[in-house]
Amino acid sequence: MLPNFFDSVVSLITRTSTDLPPDVRKAMEMALASEERGTRAGQAMTIIAQNIDQAASCEGPICQDTGMPTFEVKVPVGANQIWMKEQIRAAVAEATRRGKLRPNSVDSITGENSGNNLGPGTPIIHFEQWEEGAIEIKLILKGGGCENTNAQYSVPATLDHLGRADRTLEGVRKCILHAVWKAQGKGCSPGAVGVCIGGDRTSGYLHAKEQLFRTLDDRNPDPRLAELEDSIMAAANELTVGPMGFGGKTSLIGCKIGALNRLPASFFVSIAYDCWAFRRLGVRLDAESGAIRSWLYREGETPSVPLLTSEAASAGFPLTGREVRLSAPISEDQIRALRVGDVVLISGPIFTGRDAVHAYLMKNDPPVDLRGGVLYHCGPVVVKEADGRWKVTAAGPTTSIREEPYQADIVKRYGVRVVMGKGGMGPKTLAGLKESGAVYLNGIGGAAQFYARCIERVDGVSLMEFGTPEAMWHLQVRDFPAIVTMDAHGNSLHQDVEEASGAKLEAITPGLR
Ligand code: SF4
Helix, strand or coil: CCHHHHHHHEEEEHHHHHCHHHHHHHHHHHHHHCCCCCCCCHHHHHHHHHHHHHHHHHHHCCCCCCEEEEEEEEEECCCCCHHHHHHHHHHHHHHHCCCCCCCCEECCCCCEEECCECCCCCEEEEEEEEEECCCCEEEECCCHHHCCCCCECCCCCEECEEEECCCCCCHHHHHHHHHHHHHHCCCCCCCEEEECCCCCCCCHHHHHHHHCCCCCCCCCCCCCHHHHHHHHHHHHHHCCHHHHHHCCCCEEEEEEEEEHHHHHCCEEEEEECCCCCCEEEEEEECCCCCCCCEEEEECCCCCCCCCHHHHHHHHHCCCCCCCCEECCCCCCCHHHCCCCCCCEEEEEEEEEHHHHHHHHHHHCCCCCCCCCEECCCCCCCEEEEECCCCCEECCCCCCCCCHHHHHHHHHHHHHHEEEEEEEECCCHHHHHHHHHHEEEEECCCEEEEEHHHCCCEEEEEEEHHHHCCEEEEEEEEEEEEEEEEEEECCCEHHHHHHHHHHHHHHCCCCCCC
């Protein structure tokens, strides 16, 4: 029965996780060209471009968060969907074993990670029958950081900076712009949005995510929605949220809108935000053998054209000479000398910690000495090599705001000097950094391959019972670049960009009736 089906699905997962499709590359190329090289936005875009090229050349995950695998499968009438579902699940487990997917399926009651991306609701597989003879499988990998910035509005609604959003296309426009503004750098901008106007709460979100299967450069066949998409793209890129929320010219690389009928009493606008690591591909399979007959979204096996020239790629991180070099243990004086906007290169030991570690540290002493240390919000992809040593294959920062309730306490209690993650943190942490003499560094979200190359070795691991992404990894790094976005003097770049972009949101003139 379809002897090549399993291998075809493993190939689809591998390519999707490691190589962005041409339409996304084209949009990212334009975003890269739009930012000046010496600026924070320009540096962020250069790292992102390097990361995209590195991932494709080594077949490593573009981002360490390989997301929720979501398959849309079309099958000829009479195909055995039960068997296909089992094969897709087995292919997901195999791709996880090969390090192309991070183990991402967590029991919501016990917190236990299944270790193979299988579990209730994981992966998501939707089947549909069609009249054609081939099998079509589309896959999207959308990570947690951008998933958390999804939004659903029930209009009429009153929105910050925009006032009332009515049940009109102008009201829909306001909701979408509000969602893009709210996402800031948390969803790893520049991103793209899939939108559904109408439906119910469930179908609205589903249809919004389905819009992300359209190519970024297509044209909406409905002229009213095409006009709305154009209007959103123009207005969103006026907000100057910029790459990673650092301020800059490109905040959005795509806006795709669909509509469903609704109940008379309801009017939902559902928005699925996807990050720059917009991993989406598809294949058409022979219905007899399951072999790949053609790829969707890309030209077959043709290698992707790198975003950077080989000189730019080998130049590495674009240094300006003003970077500050830090190595743990870091003193309070070194930290208080830093200001928002400084670029820091970290060398020496750092420790990863995200949700489970922070919950643990609120009740227990740390398994390592964190005094003067660097706590990195990161859930890496780590594989055990033949000689038994651990190797990090993807290690970008995760969204930090989830640790907001705990961070200031942990910094104070254990003497942490540097917290590093992405998307910034809130007022409680900002006050805590000032009180304790610590800083927040923003890494480039999703730059998992770039940062993996800054890790010299894994010295150990604690709290492995939380699963690979949630464990505390002891890493030795060299010249690990990040930007001070919250300093020990009460300054926050995130606050500044949010306020400035909020003012721009207020100034946006109505675009539609
Ligand atoms: S690029 Fe950012 S938002 Fe996207 S999956 Fe990676 S960490 Fe999450």
